[in-house]
Amino acid sequence: MLRKVKEVADLTGVSIRTLHHYDRIGLLSPEHVTEAGYRQYSDRDLETLQQILFFRELGFQLKRIGEILKSPDFDREDALLLQREALLEKRARLDRMIRTLDKTIQDAKGEIEMTDKEKFEGFDFTNNPYEDEARQRWGDEAVDRSNQALANVGPEGQKQIGVQMEALFRKLAAMRHQNAASDEVQQAIGEWHAFLNSMGHTYSPQAFKGLGQLYIQDERFTKNMDKFGDGFARFMAEAMAIRANRLQS
Known part of the structure; x- marks a missing residue:
């Protein structure tokens, strides 16, 4: 099934402008373009867009995503498993930060007294370990x-x-x-x-x-x-x- 750029934008929530940008930089160019120049996205294009959005959610830069997707060693199923693991870790970290925020609100109200260590639980300023893993896997x-x-x-x-x-x-x-x-x-x-x-x-x-x-x-x-x-x-x-x-x- 082929979809026009507006249909893809409505389906995915990605703006038409963003889809055009992905095409210009060679990150996601639709398989089909009509004689009139209209972009038409295939099911495979949508799979690629999903991969891009997962990687973006995990903090990968567009240039790096392009390198990964074009790697001859890239494996979609392998990537999905890595992304799932990464998102579960991200969810756990966000849960820790929410607990820290809740405690901070209680501390501000005088209901509890937080230790200095508790005030910074959940924050993580290390490099993205999943980008390092992606580099190891896909070059x-x-x-x-x-x-x-x-x-x-x-x-x-x-x-x-x-x-x-x-x-x-x-x-x-x-x-x-x-x-x-x-x-x-x-x-x-x-x-x-x-x-x-x-x-x-x-x-x-x-x-x-x-x-x-x-x-x-x-x-x-x-x-x-x-x-x-x-x-x-x-x-x-x-x-x-x-x-x-x-x-x-």
Whole structure:
């Protein structure tokens, strides 16, 4: 079914002006345009618009949304699950802020006395963790550079990189029952960090730590890594966090 721009605006609550803007910047261009120049939106276009609105609700910039939607790795179902998780967390945070506001009103009336800590419960000024997750899943400039680096070395070079990666993983997996902060483990984790940095992108301590967290937050990573030994993903996340913290101190 095809819908005119006004019909889409009436259906979704998104203004015609906004829809025209999305078209101009290449974020959402309708599949069909009549000979007279009228935009006609398909069901697939509406699905894309829904994705855009979910991402906007979560604080993503239009440019970043466009990058995600155009990524060859983008998966709609995966995105919907991530958005659901993010919105549930946002709802929980808003509930905390409402409780703080209710207490503040009571405090102002003299009915209760709030502690300084209670006055700021629910506020969160950290970076959007779901945008970080989206970057990990659907690519960014760092991923592009890594892919280009792989392309530059050719098939034989890629095969050698795979051999090196597996060797490092097996070496680290054999240490997974040791203390992650030990000198031996940290030396091996340093080798893993150096290996990643040789792949066309420099991993800052924070990015290296974030990658380790992804190993345990994304079940796909966990499942693949734990093939080297039960608990390997968690061990890597812990060891990588320790290295990152030491580099930042």
